[in-house]
Amino acid sequence: MQEMILSIESSCDDSSIALTEIKTKKLIFHKKISQELEHSKFGGVVPELAARMHAEALPKILEECKPYFKNLKAVALTTEPGLSVSLMEGLALAKGLGLGLNIPLISSNHLKGHIYSLFIEKEASLPCLILLVSGGHTELIEANSLNNMSVLASTLDDSFGESFDKLAKMLNLSYPGGPVIEKLAINADENAFSFPVPLKNSPKFAFSYSGLKNALRLKIEELKAKDELNDKNIKNLCASFQKVAVEHLLQKTKKYFRLNPPKNFALVGGASANLYLRAKVQKLCDEFGTKLLLAKLEYCSDNAVMIGRLALEQYKIKDFTPLHELDISSKSRVF
Numbered sequence: 001m002q003e004m005i006l007s008i009e010s011s012c013d014d015s016s017i018a019l020t021e022i023k024t025k026k027l028i029f030h031k032k033i034s035q036e037l038e039h040s041k042f043g044g045v046v047p048e049l050a051a052r053m054h055a056e057a058l059p060k061i062l063e064e065c066k067p068y069f070k071n072l073k074a075v076a077l078t079t080e081p082g083l084s085v086s087l088m089e090g091l092a093l094a095k096g097l098g099l100g101l102n103i104p105l106i107s108s109n110h111l112k113g114h115i116y117s118l119f120i121e122k123e124a125s126l127p128c129l130i131l132l133v134s135g136g137h138t139e140l141i142e143a144n145s146l147n148n149m150s151v152l153a154s155t156l157d158d159s160f161g162e163s164f165d166k167l168a169k170m171l172n173l174s175y176p177g178g179p180v181i182e183k184l185a186i187n188a189d190e191n192a193f194s195f196p197v198p199l200k201n202s203p204k205f206a207f208s209y210s211g212l213k214n215a216l217r218l219k220i221e222e223l224k225a226k227d228e229l230n231d232k233n234i235k236n237l238c239a240s241f242q243k244v245a246v247e248h249l250l251q252k253t254k255k256y257f258r259l260n261p262p263k264n265f266a267l268v269g270g271a272s273a274n275l276y277l278r279a280k281v282q283k284l285c286d287e288f289g290t291k292l293l294l295a296k297l298e299y300c301s302d303n304a305v306m307i308g309r310l311a312l313e314q315y316k317i318k319d320f321t322p323l324h325e326l327d328i329s330s331k332s333r334v335f
């Protein structure tokens with residue numbers, strides 16, 4: 001009989017469940033119900049709404065997994081970091097399943113999940129230097145093995161993905177901002193507006209996006225006052241912003257490369273789907289003779305498949321959490 005792990009991801013605004021075969025690492029089932037359209041009306045994620053939508057979507061997806069219940073050996077779920085009210089919905093479901101099917105529970109970390117999105121349906125290849133760019137995080141991580149990871153640099157304020165979301169909100173575009181801004185930036189003039197690259201002259205090994213956000217706000221106000229916030233300028237703003245946002249990531253990453261050229265480098269997280277960023281990072285890796293690892297585009301944004309892949313490693317070492325100890329945490333530092 002095929003033995004499987006059922007994994008649940010509900011840390012933000014995506015309700016997702018996956019089934020992964022333990023022996024072969026093969027993905028058997030995956031479904032994700034995204035709440036983006038609902039949150040788009042508010043320009044960002046509304047926690048209360050997210051929780052209610054998870055409560056509806058997760059059991060609906062679980063229904064489809066019923067034929068596989070007899071194959072399940074463990075239930076894995078994201079327990080941190082994330083929106084507490086959203087994580088709680090995954091927790092309730094996992095506890096019910098664990099209790100009902102009498103199988104162990106695996107408490108998985110969302111950020112490690114993004115890292116393991118690189119190894120879906122394949123062997124893991126660590127050590128690797130990782131740049132994780134998502135809506136909640138911008139971190140350079142030294143990933144040596146499953147339980148030996150450390151954060152080398154993180155953001156002092158906003159994250160890379162969040163800066164795309166905030167610009168989109170200022171321009172009345174849809175949520176999430178990343179894909180829409182990337183699209184508008186294509187073929188636009190990235191030198192039309194000049195914004196300072198954050199922390200350019202700072203020796204600090206960190207990221208920061210709040211200054212860039214303020215510079216964008218001022219530029220948008222100026223264009224509005226002159227009645228020049230037209231389609232052409234919006235596109236050029238998107239391209240000029242994207243150029244600087246990416247330049248900042250590259251400058252700090254290159255600083256690390258110079259000190260410690262890595263053999264393997266990976267870009268993960270929702271914003272790693274950005275093709276402009278991917279191309280720039282590929283160039284940097286070529287310069288240093290570094291191998292670049294990327295997840296498939298469909299597994300960059302939050303999903304339960306990456307949690308299932310991570311859980312395979314935890315299952316191997318029996319990293320189970322007793323039902324009464326299983327809890328969630330919104331903590332963002334976990335390594």
Ligand code: KG4
Nearest residue numbers: 134135136161176177178270271274301302
């Ligand atoms: O990993 P993810 O799905 O959720 C979190 O864990 O935060 O990442 C979502 C973030 C959002 O901020 C979204 O705007 C950003 O990733 N994102 C992008 C792109 N696609 C998604 N940012 C830039 N370019 C993209 N193509």
Ligand code: ZN
Nearest residue numbers: 134270301302
């Ligand atoms: Zn994520």
